Structures are given as C-alpha cells and as structure tokens.
Amino acid sequence: MRNDKEMWKKLGLDVELHQEILESIERNFKEQVLSQKNRPADMAYFDMAIKNAHCARVKEIIDRKNNGAKFIGTFCIYVPEEIVLALDAIPVALCGGTSLSIPYAEKTFPRNICPLVKSTLGLSFSRTCPYAPIKDMAVGETTCDAKKKTWDVLSKKVNFHVMEVPQKKEAKDKELWYEEVLNFKGRLEELTAKKLESEKLSKTTQLMNRKRRALQNLQSYRKASAPAISGMDSLVVMQAALNDDPERFCQKLEQLNEELGRRIKDGTSVADKKAKRVMISGCPSVMGNWKIHNLIESAGAVIVCDETCTGTRYFENLVAEENGSLEQQLKAISDRYLKISCSCFSPNEERMSNVLRLAKEYQVDGVVQYILQYCHTYNVEAINIASALKKEGIPNIKIETDYSEEDAGQLKTRLEAFLEGIESENAKR
C-alpha cells in the first residue's frame, strides 16, 4: 500500500482524492459484489484483479514500459487488440465507471453527455487515473457523437488516434474499416518503432481467440437451467478482461470455468429455481459500475446474458486464423471486429436478430434494456428492440440511468414490478 502511494505520487496523481475514489469503489464492490452468496472460489482472482487495477496492474505496466513496451489506452471494443499485442504493446480499456470523477469533467464538458465519457474524462482531469500519465497513445473511435467529439478535444493535448467505425455495413464500409485497421497498424508501428510480423500476429490472434473462447465457455455456465455463476460475477470477469494481461487472464478464467463445470455437475447454482432469467441489452457496465446488475440480482432475478460491450459483443465471433499473408490476417481481424453489433449502425437488423437469438438461446424471462443517460443510439434503438421483443412475446423494460445512486430506489421499484409482471404473465400460461 505504501509502495502504491509512492507510485501514485510519482505519477503526479492527486493522492488524497484518488484514495477517496478508490475507497468509494471498494465500498461499492464489497456491498454489491463480495456480499453475494455462494460465489465460485476461483472468483478470488478476478476480485483481486479489480482491486489491483490501480495498484499492481499499473506497476506491472510501468515495469513493462521500462523494458520498452508501449502502453495504449482504449475506450471501445472495436480497437483490435491482436495488433496492439503483436507489437509488444499493452492495451487497456480506460473507461470510467465511478460517479465521483464526473464533476471534474463537467467543469469543461457538457453535463448532458453520457456518464461513461464524463467519468473517464473526470478521472484524467482530476489526476486520479494512474493510466493517464503513463499512456503512450490513446485510441478512440467514432461510434457515438459524444465520444467522437471528445476525441477532437483531447487530441489537442494527448497523443491520440481515432479509428473511423463506419455507420453502415455494406461492402464499401467494410473496405473503409479495413483501411482504418491498416492505418491503426501503421500508427502503432510508428509509435513502437516495430514492424508488424505475420508470425507474431498469428500468436496474438490465437491468444485473443483463446480469451474469447474462454469467455464463451463461461457463458455456457450461465446458459444452464441452474446457472453456476451470477450475472454480477460474470460482469466482474468481463471488467477484468478489459484490464488484465490476456495470457494470465485466460489461464485464470479457464480455471474458473473448470470450477463452474464441476458446479453444473454437482447441481450447485447461484440462483433460486424460481429466479427470473434476465438478459441485459444495451450499454456497457465498466469497472466501478455494478449498479444495474446489483439492482436486478438483489431483486431475486439472475442475469444470464449481457448483450453489451461488457458482454457478448466483446467475445462473440472469433478471428479466422488465416495461415496466409499478413494482409489476409489483417483482413480477418477487420472482418471480425466489424461483426460487433453496436447500436451505431444503420440499419441494424443484425442487432435486432442478435438480441432475439440470445434471448431465446438463454431462455430469458425478460430483457432489461440498459441505457446510459444521454446515449442517443441505444436509447432510440430501444424502440425497435422493444417492438421486436414484443412480437416474440418477450417482456422488456428500458432503464435509463447514470452512475449516481439517487435513482436506485425508484429503479428498484420499477425492476421489481417488471419481474413480478413476468411472474404473473407466466402464471397465466
């Protein structure tokens, strides 16, 4: 701990405020995550990964930087990690999930943009993000208006690269995205003063696919009629996935999956047999933000699937492991990433059908459309999602909220009513 404080001080952080924010996050983590009953023993590693995010993980990255590695901050799962890793660089998602940093963003940025963007900015502006001072480059994208324009402001002060995610998925858009992947590669090669090698990219592609497979396996234990892991714990694993060293993460997740496999055999479930099976669909819940998962699972339901960026969108679809040229490998990477079905595309039948497919596959009783406040794309797309679900007879509710606890009581009431409504609908059948 003393060593951590020394490190934060060296990084120029506001150590006092940083301490305050960390304590608040740890308090939430204790109340909302650690308090769960019947947790898998192998969650211990992931709990530690969250705890270490501002401590040991930062130190590890600094050590690697001292050995010549570059550190890349990201804000979106469209950034191809294979390429970053193949150039011996370290990708970490820098998205903020705490409300405490938001006022520091609101000093210069509009109040009515999404809490994730504001929290992220606020951590940096208030000198409470240990990653901000050590990053060699930040990589943004054009998935939403608030983020896109934020990058333009940050680019004035920080080494920044923006990837253009197209807005349709036609042939010309795939070409454009492929060019963006090439540009990204070029920019990273410049930064790292290295040339991307086919063999190395092959290995990191295999590693990322291993990570995706492990996360997909984890899903299978949620899909079971008696889920072996809570939605909250699955979220914690995902949050660690966006921060941790991928090799170590895979190893630990594979270990957890083994435990979950044993649980399935034993019939050990985290959920009551009568627990409603819920899918979350919409915006991500990044580290520090356990609010919606806590509200839903405290109400007695179990979240069996997250159709979010901290869920299926991160690990569905593998990169085809091409044995061909570097170009073919990059094409395969580009293809895989454009399959991610964010709400930023128009039209977006792909996301509609994904949501329906997942709802059926996971036999959900209801869908909670989770919208971070002022996120126009998910908020408006919720209309089409709601009507698609309604057609299939799947109940859904839209929750629009930020990171504050102010509306927790009201949301609890709404969610409980939603779950009870499902109950009585089911009883009628």
Added chain:
Amino acid sequence: MRNDKEMWKKLGLDVELHQEILESIERNFKEQVLSQKNRPADMAYFDMAIKNAHCARVKEIIDRKNNGAKFIGTFCIYVPEEIVLALDAIPVALCGGTSLSIPYAEKTFPRNICPLVKSTLGLSFSRTCPYAPIKDMAVGETTCDAKKKTWDVLSKKVNFHVMEVPQKKEAKDKELWYEEVLNFKGRLEELTAKKLESEKLSKTTQLMNRKRRALQNLQSYRKASAPAISGMDSLVVMQAALNDDPERFCQKLEQLNEELGRRIKDGTSVADKKAKRVMISGCPSVMGNWKIHNLIESAGAVIVCDETCTGTRYFENLVAEENGSLEQQLKAISDRYLKISCSCFSPNEERMSNVLRLAKEYQVDGVVQYILQYCHTYNVEAINIASALKKEGIPNIKIETDYSEEDAGQLKTRLEAFLEGIESENAKR
C-alpha cells in the same frame, strides 16, 4: 382558407390541432419577424412563402404530383438537390421548428433528444404535417446519433432512404460518400422510373448554383459596415430556401438583392451604428424557430452571419459545372456536398478555420454558439470553437436551448450581459 382546410382534411390531418399549431407559428412570426422596423419591401414575398408553407406550397406540390412528379422529404442539407430536381422530383426540407408538436414525439421517443428531431416527428405523429402524407420517399442521413437511429425506426413504416455521411474527410471517405451519392441516384431513378440525364443534371446544377450565388450575394449586404438586412430576415429567406420552388425562389431573391444593393448605396441600414455585429455558429434554426435570432436582435445587436445549416453551410461552395460525363458531374456534386463543414466530422479543423475566417470576414464583435439541446456534436465541439475564438480575441458565448419559451428571460439576460461585455472590452481598447 376554406380550400386549404379542405385540402388538409383530405390529407388526413388533425385539422383542429393543425390550426392551433399554425396560429401559434403565425403569432410568433408576427411578434418576432413582422414587428421588425425598416424591413426591405421585397421581404414580402418571403413572408408569404413562410405563410404558404402549409397552404399554397402544399397544393402546388400535390398538383405537380398529379402530373407525375415525385415528392422527396429531406432532413439535412447533405442531400444533393441537383439530383432530385434533375429527375423531376421535388425536394423539401421537413424539419420542424415548433415546440407544440414535441409532446407527440415524446410519447414514443426519448425526451432527451434534440428539439428539431422531436418537433419533426411530432408533426408527423400528430397528423399536423401536410407533407408527411404526400411524400413518396424520405431521405435521412447519418450526421448525428439521434437522427441516424430515428431513421431506423421510421424506415419500418415509411419509404425511407438513408445516406451515409462519413465521419472523416480522407480519400477513402470521399470515395464512400461518392458511392452513397450514386446509391441515392439509383434509388431515386427507381422511384421516379426515370434515368438521370447529363443534360438535365447540368441544368439543375446551374439552377442550384444560381440559388447559392444569390444567397451568397445576400450575405454581402449583411457583411457591409451598415447591414442592409437583419439576421432575422436573412433567416426567413433561408427558411424559404429549404421549402420553396428553387426557380421562383432565385428570381425573388435576386429581386430582394437588388433592393439591398440600393439600400447599401442609400446608406439605409437595419442596424444602429453602434449595434454589435454577431455571428451565430452551430445548429440550424428551421421554419417556426426564430427564438435565438429574436433574442439577439431584440437586445440591439445585429446578426451578420450564420455559420449554420440555415446559413453559410447551405450555400458556401458551388458545384463545379463540369461539361464532361454524368460520372464527372456526379463526382463534382459529391465533392461539393462533402465540403459542408458539419460538426459530425473528426477531426474538424476545417470547421474551426471556417468559423475564424467568417468571424473575421464579417468583422464580428462576438460569436453566439447556438446549440440545440442534446446535440452532442455541436455541444462538445463548442469547446474547441471557444478556445479557437479566444486565441483570436473574439468573444463567444454558448447558448444551449430548445424550442420552448421558458428560458427566454434567462437567455435574454445572458445575451445582454454578453453584448455589454463586448462593449466594455471594446471601450478598453
């Protein structure tokens, strides 16, 4: 009037509610536009064009439809009107500027999206838009999150075409946009069952350039040290430009320009010599919305330039009049439209430098950044614009507002303080 009512009834409008909305718009028009002193006599035509927007203009379009023309509703100035006109179709901007229709949109759409989108939707949903039932196709684009996702919802019910406006302006983006222009042409050819002809496109390109030149000329009379026309009246002309028949519009505007030329010679100005010269920069003010222009000019300032979609963005840059192939003509059109400097691009140094250039060219004393509520792109970009202006010593203020009159008092106070601040700054020099 009786004939109009008959027409609205036939179109299936809610005649009573429609009447209420029209009366409210006319009341505002009278109070905020007609009440101005020393207006050019030739504004009479444009006043009438606003008055006729739901009456004679609709009838005219129905008559042309009866003779085989198709009617195309648009929501953005990125839609190339040359192509629409060359296929004997009629383009009209369907953007709503009234607060009265907003509650009808909020029944199904989020409350926290921009008033322009909500007003437009509300007019259609409440059956008070005479254009909605007669349109053969609507054309949207991907310039902002709220609009992009709204099109996905509307596409389920209405014949809709979405043009993908790219988010960068690199070579690959220009190619993508050119393909979008070709797709648009294809879709229109299908709708009209006509083939786009080079000669016809040449003529409509000339017509649109004539319109742009006339609007540019109008600007020159605002640029004068003693502006011959108010910002409000210039806005009224622009609002008419988005609705009226282009041929007739050009003729009438050229006539107005002649009058303004005489005014300049005579030294007849609409503004006091001491009036602060203001530029509006940011979001459009569409028909029905005269709020910000009224607030600024009632406070004694004169708006000499609008860096908005109802301003320079609509008429700056001509289409190169190519004598070559249809392909070359379409390329020239595509090039011209992508020059429009909307806040949707990243990075956007182009818009920064446009704002600075215009502020200097028009010798403005201050810039009002006009942001429609929840418009993330202009709202966040306001940070970079403000700092660019500050560097040049040009005062600026950001006003974020919707269509309601609730905040008018507060805005008046803020704007007056802003103008007084300029006064005292100037006095110091």
